[in-house]
Amino acid sequence: MRVLFSSTRGSGHFGPLIPFIDACTARGDDVLVVAPPGLETLLASRPQPYRIGANPPDDELRRMMDRLRRLPPDEGVSSMTREVFGRLYPDALLPALDEACREWRPDLVLHETYEPASVVAAERHGVPHARVAICAARFARAGDPMLDAALDRYGPGLADRIRSSPYLTRLPASLDPSPYPVTHRYHVPGPHTAPPEGRHHGEEPLVYLTLGSEVGALPTAPDLFRALLDAMDGLPVRALLTVGRGIDPASLGPLPPGVRVERWVPQDDVLGSACAVVCHGGSGTVYGALAAGLPLVCVPLFADQPFNAGLVVEAGAGLAVTPANGSAGTTVTFGGDDVSRIRSAVEQVLKDPAYRTRAEQLADETRSTATCAQLLGLLDPRG
Structure with missing residues (x-):
């Protein structure tokens, strides 16, 4: 299987993809990662091939972040979701993701919650896609309306298709019930602490x-x-x-x-x-x-x-x-x-x-x- 992974910048966004990238490698799958320049140092330290997309325009991103820092917390989260994750980063990453889907022809696209440009590219080229959660499901669902407004310009129904795609989360059901119809829970083997x-x-x-x-x-x-x-x-x-x-x-x-x-x-x-x-x-x-x-x-x-x-x-x-x-x-x-x-x-x-x-x-x-x-x-x- 050929699996394309996509992430925005920040280890909190890319980190949840790593266990799936490693599992693909162990299975013998072909892997390609597409990410912004902020992740290049991390990707260069790993064995899987990658492509680096563009960053949003520096001046626009700087102005946006300066404004967000002055907003109350709830308004800041909403604006960050709508303007940064829903508009600036998708616009910057979409050309590289579109090219990867067209030329590399993946069988599956796995993206973290706040990287929707890969879904735009996957839908254009008829590739199945699934989300890897980077936050609690109910928190993500509360932010969906902000993403909806930003994603409408890529085509009608895109936001609905993201929500109906498989949602992969590490959090157990009793802690974080999921509102998404196709939710799969997983674990990453880790430390077993001594009492x-x-x-x-x-x-x-x-x-x-x-x-x-x-x-x-x-x-x-x-x-x-x-x-x-x-x-x-x-x-x-x-x-x-x-x-x-x-x-x-x-x-x-x-x-x-x-x-x-x-x-x-x-x-x-x-x-x-x-x-x-x-x-x-x-x-x-x-x-x-x-x-x-x-x-x-x-x-x-x-x-x-x-x-x-x-x-x-x-x-x-x-x-x-x-x-x-x-x-x-x-x-x-x-x-x-x-x-x-x-x-x-x-x-x-x-x-x-x-x-x-x-x-x-x-x-x-x-x-x-x-x-x-x-x-x-x-x-x-x-x-």
Whole structure:
């Protein structure tokens, strides 16, 4: 089978495609990835062939992002979906995707939720397509009307055909019921964590701290990371904070006892030995933690993070601490008593076994779903 993959920029968008790309490679399928220039460094480090499309015009994208940063959070998400994911990036990527479908002739197109240009190209050339979720299904569905308006110019009914295409999600049904008619759930084999009593004698529990791959680029990032470090001060834990490649760990100042800061570590490696996760509520981190049976403390900042934090709390698998000074985009900061609230939440999820029990139940549910390879076999149009 020949499978064309497409993504917008950002590891949170491309990351969910990677298990399917790897599964295709393991099956002996032919793979081609089409993405914007922001992903070229990552794609060049991988063995699969790729093509780089265009970026939106710099001036227009810059003006749009400056405007979005000044909007309230809900308005910012709506405008980002409509203008950036529904208009600017599709217009820029469509020529490369159209050429790939015409010349390379894939049997199947797999795209992440917010990359619709590949569907335009697939429909033009009669190629089946499916979506790989990068967020909760109900959050994606709430944004569909914004995409609809942008996609109408490519042809009537395109948005409806996207919604009726297979929707592939890592989140278990009890956590994230799907409104899409053809929903397939899958899991990525990962770490199986040891229970707390399985730690080495005398070793304090390990708490993993992360704000994802995008926060490090924000002007408020050093203050956000510093607040997480301060929240660990005085807790009887070990902690590992990852800050991304754009932040110098030394710039964060003195570390509390038992705390280590790294630019990056393989997430599965740390989840396999952690007892809890403190994060921004990004879909990738939330999925990884719950798939490993770990309770969470979510400190949501923007985008789908407040929604994901709500899912975690509703499921009983963790707690959420909304920043007192929460705002849109790059202006979000921690303030007031946020540090003490985060510290108290970490103490609570470590002390009360009910949070871990619920997280482990979700992990068991996740492991009962299909593998990526099994879904590829189901989606193979050759039968």
